[in-house]
Amino acid sequence: MNDRWGDNPSMHRRHFLACAAASLPFAARADSFPNGPFRILVPFGPGSATDQSARQVADGLNRLFGVPAVVENKPGANGAIAADIAAKSKPDGQTIFVCSNTAAASNVALMKSLPYDPLKDFEPLTIIGRAPVFLMVNPSLGVTTAGEFVELCRRQPGKINFGSGSASTRISGELLKAKAGIDMVHVPYKSTPLALQDTISGHVQMCFTDPVTGLPQVKARTVRCLGVGNRGRYKLTPDIPTLIEQGVPDFELMTWTGVLMPRGVPQPILARLHEAVVTTITEPAYVERQVAAGSEIAPTSPEEMRRLQVAEIELYREMMKIAGIEPE
Template sequence: MRRRSLIVGAAALPFASAAKADAFPNGPFRIIVPFGPGSATDQSARNVAEGLNKAFGVPAVVENKPGANGAIAADVAAKAKPDGQTIFVCSNTAAASNVALMKSLPYDPLKDFDPVTIIGRAPVFMIVNPKIEAKTAGEFVALCKRQPGKINFGSGSASTRISGELLKAKAGIDMLHVPYKSTPAALQDTMAGHVQMCFADPVTSLPQVKAGTVRCLGVGSRGRYPLTPDIPTLIEQGIPDFGLMTWTGILMPRGVPQPVMAKLREAMLRAITDPAYVERQAQGGSEIAPCTPEEMRRIMVAEIELYREMMKVAGIEPE
């Protein structure tokens, strides 16, 4: 009798597991974002939240936790229960480049998370206050050379920090770095003239470029960006080998059950490939670029090595 009861119990386990998966979700989703409201990452997260709400009929709450280049939010997400209820929507800063930029991290993006997909990608844009007497990247470089150490550049992420430092190294200029908790904050101070220049993603900066509150001097892609073909690259303006892309993606705390992960991924892909969202992002300057979890992991690994190399070129030591 004892043996029979054990067999029955074991046989019931798969059904219990299936029932648990069928009961998912067990409450509202928590979407953690490493930057402030209004950032490209925040906008992507809110679209994912809307998609999850439609798919599962439960609320999806976005929590903005800026600071430490996304490490604060990543640490919280990494330590969350891997039940599928906590989702980390982040940029390449927290997902990869922090490994190169920081001496120690409270999390490991490759070991503590399972990739879901990349949402969108875009090059960095070189943005200046409209009162700056420079209409091109070359004129800005000449201005910096006339005033060494007097021009400030703001950054709100590892990508935008490295962009500014790389410009300094490639153009042979001296600028003062001013860190911010988010790209919108750095852009806001560029608009106000508190800093003269910043690098930003197009989702955040293009509306201001179109409004004339800031000026874009160049794009950090190797060829002209398809969504802004009228803006020249920094490479064609004489800044050699300057190519940096930003991207937004989705990570889950390591260990989410595969049936749950499959349901989530299906709902998320449906949200980010919705034609209305794709068009809205294109108008803002971001290309939607979904990929497999395996492809995302390969991109993360390559990004870590890229930033390590960029830091060597720019002469930056991990902080």
């Protein structure tokens, strides 16, 4: 017999079962995972870009594994509240932390002490999407360019308030102050949608947002976008000028969303979840929606995500020095 296992029927049977298991749906590949619903923790409120990504992941996990996937919004402390809960969760693969670069990296530079360590307490899974920050103002200010906004701030030092709902948007405002030589007052919020809402209502005059949160309001004409924090014109919004080309030197800042898992999740489960999340976020309908909103889908390997985390921590430390911000 030319078969590589000869006449050993048990080897034939094991090979058949292995092949059959590989072709089964996600939910049928293992008896022990998942053994209950997924819990997806989000460090910002409903409506944020991170929240929208988390709900897409939840929908995908529900369909692929056949179990509920429940999103829990835990805003506050720049994402540290949700991150701490996630870090202390049982590492069985059923608690998933969908977060922005704030909780995954930036907080290390921004805060003196954290109840968690984004590198030591978590396993990276994948980046979901990324985009630059966008400068939004209340239309009643009467400015139409970043240059005009800077001049307004110079005429009224300390009179313009800017809102922020994350480390990225906070640093963006502080970096603008440092790069343009202006004085503004920072007003913190629990999430970017809340900061944007108060910009719309006039409680603050300016905020930075990600495109998923901000650009729909630009289209609705409730806020005005004055520029994008990218080195060159962002390919998804080529009509919006950069802050650099409007005279704000070297202003470049990206936001991203990713998935972290509590440290200790078994590698086979991490591999299955990585496959499931990447499958979900690369579905054409979701990609099209995100592109239309100005966000690029950018799945990575766990190793690539970890390298990005480490680089971002150093980047934010450098930006805080430039902006003259002490860790809080």
